[in-house]
Amino acid sequence: MSTYTGRKVALIGGGSVRAPLVVYGVNEVSEALGAGEMVLYDPDADRLQIMVALGQAIVTEFGGSLQVRGATSLEEAIEGSHFVLSSIRVGGIAGRASDELAAIDKGYSGQETTGPAGIAMALRTVPIAIAQARLVERLSPDAWLVNFTNPAGLVTQAVSTHTRARIVGICDTPTELFHNIAHALGAGSDELECDYVGLNHLGWVRSVRWRGEEVIDRLLGDNALLRKLYLAPLFDFKMIRTLRLIPTEYLFFYYERQRALTNQRAQGSSRGTEIEKLNHALVGALKSHLGKGDGHGAVQAYAAYLNQRSGSYMKLEAEAGSAFDEGMSLQVDPFRVSSGYHRIAMDVMSALTGAKPAKIVVNTLNQGAMPSLPDEDVVEIASDISRDSIIPCPTQALPDAVQGLVRSVKAYERAAIEAALSGDWLTARKAMLIHPAIGEWTPSEDLLQGLFGHCGDDGDNPCQGPVHWHVARP
Structure with a gap:
């Protein structure tokens, strides 16, 4: 040990x-x-x-x-x-x-x-x-x-x-939602207990207890509170109330696929394209400051970059907005914010040393904690973390409204991992068929060719030997 x-x-x-x-x-x-x-x-x-x-x-x-x-x-x-x-x-x-x-x-x-x-x-x-x-x-x-x-x-x-x-x-998405819930209610983060269930980028809050009192009905019944949970208007509040679940933002790409596509096409861009431009500008600024020995200026340029990036999060997909729109940038100290992936990483590491044991939502083996999923499935779940130990906290079964989606995504993951390791083109198409956000066989061939380039002939066995999963350049 x-x-x-x-x-x-x-x-x-x-x-x-x-x-x-x-x-x-x-x-x-x-x-x-x-x-x-x-x-x-x-x-x-x-x-x-x-x-x-x-x-x-x-x-x-x-x-x-x-x-x-x-x-x-x-x-x-x-x-x-x-x-x-x-x-x-x-x-x-x-x-x-x-x-x-x-x-x-x-x-x-x-x-x-x-x-x-x-x-x-x-x-x-x-x-x-x-x-x-x-x-x-x-x-x-x-x-x-x-x-x-x-x-x-x-x-x-x-x-x-x-x-x-x-x-x-690790992922900061669940803890970011918990933080937003606390902010909306005017509560301290340490006063709330959120019951979170799901997978990475596929999770929901189904219960919120404030000092031991269940308050999710208060959240669900108040549009002003629900509006504070997301940086952009992602979900119809009637849908959230019907589900009786508060989804994390990545469910937008399952529940509002056509809306996301429409906004991306209207903007003529994607989040990755905008981040590429932001990164290019950042690297240029850093080279300039560091080349002059101006470490303070480099840190300030980096802080401004983080605020511009965070302030524009999900705006393109939800509203056809842009990271370069005036007023999009946050005005906070991005290093000392109370949430973020660097925060959860440090909390997890501090807990694993034994210095500060904690209950944290992480991606870890299920080990029977989430009923109806195999023990060996990696799930995103609150876990008791202490010195060299991660123990997922037992939770209730997945709600009927999301159980099928979670199972489908786990089946997709297994197929995608198999395809990644085998290089098999047809297994990759099977992964696309299983994926709930695609779910069709015929388009999968064209999709893969668009992503990786043409592979082999057009017969029943389109690739001779394993595929090298490279990046297809435009």
Whole structure:
């Protein structure tokens, strides 16, 4: 059993725009983690250098003793680490944009974790995530692999099934909804207990207790309160009241698929396309500030980027809005906000060291906690986390209104993982057939060709040998 006397935290995908915010989080709880060093790795050496320099500037800006450096190899980053954080995007942000635009072109909403673009991301990511997890298994067998990589639930499922790495998947979507519920009610987050059930990017709140009193009827009956739960107008409140469930925002891509597609087509863009432009501008600004030794300016540019990105979240899909519209940016300190993926990551890591045990919604093996789903299924569920232990909290059966959707998505995940590892074109089409946001056989061929390019001949066996799931460039 690990004693967590070491000092090293690794981040795979250290060149991503998430990396500096995670550095901030690790620096903030470095004492609880016993962390003195954070090592970032990314195959893009130029981007890695920029994000390492920004991470160092963040430590200087906010104070702390965390040492931040880059690694020249994945093995160097992983070996001897006590936590390995994974935040990779195979194909980069350009790949996300390409996938989303291909889905929109074929008549489906474009979103990186659901629908056709989500399948493409899974097919490309699963083999690499498993290979990296096997390195963790070999080089740091006692380490916890903390997975941010999307689609987070599916990737966590694949790694859990095919390796012995100790993995937990994290996502800030549930806790963000809990925070919004508390804000709407005027309650402190620690005063509320939300009963959450589902999968990653497919979850619902079915009960809200405020100081022990059930208040969900108060929420459901008040449009003004419901309006405060989302940054954009996503759902018809009559639907929420009919379900008697409060959906997380990603259910928009199941419950309002045509509306999402219509708005994306009206804007002529996708979220990934806009993030690509924001990232390009950010990297240019960071190069300018860091090149002049202006660490403070780089941190401020990064904070402005985070506020612009967060303030425009879901606006394109729900309203045909744009991240570049005037007044879209938030006006908050993005580092010290009470929610966000860096917050949940640090809470999970602090709990796993034993420094601060907590109940947190994470992606972990079901182990009988959610009735009607197999023990080995990865579910998103409140779990008691303490030193080297994650125990999912038993919950009631899934409501009838969502049970079929959850089961279908789990069946899709299994098919997508099989296709990712086998490279089989027809199995990938089967995954699309099973996926509730697609659900048709004939379009799946055209979708896959749009996402990955033409494969083989047009006969019954369209691909000779396994497919390499690459990014199809426009």
